[in-house]
Amino acid sequence: MTRTLPAGLSVTARVPASSANLGPGFDSLGMALGIYDEIEVRTTDSGLTIRVEGEGADDVPWGPSHLVVRAIERGLEAAGVWADGLDVVCRNVIPHSRGLGSSASAVVGGLAAGCGLAAKLDPALATGSDQLVQLASEFEGHPDNAAASVLGGIVVSWTETAADAASDGAVALDHGRVYRAVRLDPHPTLRPVVLIPEERSSTAHTRGLLPEVVPHGDAAFNVSRAALAVVALTQRTDLLLPATADRLHQAQRAPALPLTTEWIARLRAAGIAATVSGAGPTVLALGTSEFPAELRELAAIDGLRVVEPGLAEGVQVD
Numbered sequence: 001m002t003r004t005l006p007a008g009l010s011v012t013a014r015v016p017a018s019s020a021n022l023g024p025g026f027d028s029l030g031m032a033l034g035i036y037d038e039i040e041v042r043t044t045d046s047g048l049t050i051r052v053e054g055e056g057a058d059d060v061p062w063g064p065s066h067l068v069v070r071a072i073e074r075g076l077e078a079a080g081v082w083a084d085g086l087d088v089v090c091r092n093v094i095p096h097s098r099g100l101g102s103s104a105s106a107v108v109g110g111l112a113a114g115c116g117l118a119a120k121l122d123p124a125l126a127t128g129s130d131q132l133v134q135l136a137s138e139f140e141g142h143p144d145n146a147a148a149s150v151l152g153g154i155v156v157s158w159t160e161t162a163a164d165a166a167s168d169g170a171v172a173l174d175h176g177r178v179y180r181a182v183r184l185d186p187h188p189t190l191r192p193v194v195l196i197p198e199e200r201s202s203t204a205h206t207r208g209l210l211p212e213v214v215p216h217g218d219a220a221f222n223v224s225r226a227a228l229a230v231v232a233l234t235q236r237t238d239l240l241l242p243a244t245a246d247r248l249h250q251a252q253r254a255p256a257l258p259l260t261t262e263w264i265a266r267l268r269a270a271g272i273a274a275t276v277s278g279a280g281p282t283v284l285a286l287g288t289s290e291f292p293a294e295l296r297e298l299a300a301i302d303g304l305r306v307v308e309p310g311l312a313e314g315v316q317v318d
Contacts, residue, residue, distance in 0.1 A: 003121065005076075005083045010042040011116035015109035016312035017094040018101035018148035019192070019284045022233070023244030023275040024225035030148035030155045031284075033192060034309040035100065037092050039068055039109040043117060044085030055092035055102070066090075067103060068110040071139065075114020078135055079125045083117065097200035099278035104145035107136045108315050112150075116317040129314070130180075133157075137179035145278065147181030152314035154233050157181035184230065186311055187237050193291045195283040195304040197259055210252050218247040237288050240273035244286065250276050257281050259302060270295065 017035040021027070037055075050062050050069060060066055068090055076082055094102045115127035127135075129150055136146035143157035160178040225245050232243035253276065254261040260281045267274035267285055270292070277284040283304070285291065296306050 020144040030144040032312040040089040046085040071110025072114040075111040079118030101145035108149040143179040151183040189288040
């Protein structure tokens with residue numbers, strides 16, 4: 001039986017950006033970055049009000065179709081509660097359509113807020129991180145960005161069928177698909193840097209550039225590099241450069257991302273492990289020392305904003 005939340009309950013969710021793939025780990029490796037959106041939600045007697053500040057304020061719908069609102073409602077539904085009215089404030093800092101997981105962050109923040117309201121009513125209704133990963137990944141269709149924003153740090157994520165997962169009791173909520181993830185603790189000296197262009201890209205467009213079939217040699221190459229990336233990111237940062245090499249998606253997307261491709265080549269030639277962040281066009285650089293001043297200056301000339309966000313913990317709800 002669905003329980004109705006009283007008016008006057010409020011929560012604030014703070015959710016980090018994310019970078020997916022990290023080179024070879026297509027749709028499986030992800031990293032939470034210290035750029036945060038904040039979502040405030042308060043229950044009211046009736047209706048919906050939504051205000052959006054910052055990134056995307058002029059682009060996103062201010063109504064029930066807003067992604068955060070849909071995620072809040074899904075979080076309430078999953079917890080078995082409902083609200084007659086909601087007042088929602090989104091304070092957006094994560095750049096949109098730049099490969100920094102803005103949609104996944106919106107979904108995770110909304111779900112966490114909805115579930116947090118339910119927990120305010122009854123602590124027994126609190127939602128665990130595994131269920132948050134599942135619910136958020138259903139929106140996204142894959143778990144890499146969503147899992148990073150939920151769990152923080154570095155994540156390895158994967159998808160199973162209900163039959164695959166039945167042996168350990170996992171429940172498939174999305175037509176038989178179970179989304180799973182584990183967190184890795186990053187090496188303490190790891191320093192991510194993102195180079196963010198003004199231009200945007202469409203994930204659907206850049207994903208559409210990928211071939212349906214890949215050569216066996218390329219698949220084997222990426223398997224080895226993705227395995228090596230786990231070691232490099234957590235234990236052996238001296239291996240970051242070879243561990244971030246890729247043959248499955250970056251070259252295929254290069255025609256749509258000329259500036260991104262140019263900067264990845266420039267950074268890697270300088271010994272810096274650089275990759276496309278998600279579907280781009282942001283460049284992710286991974287190292288252990290300060291980003292070189294001369295490269296920072298050149299990036300600015302090319303219209304790239306250089307940000308050192310640090311690694312982040314997962315979504316927090318107060």
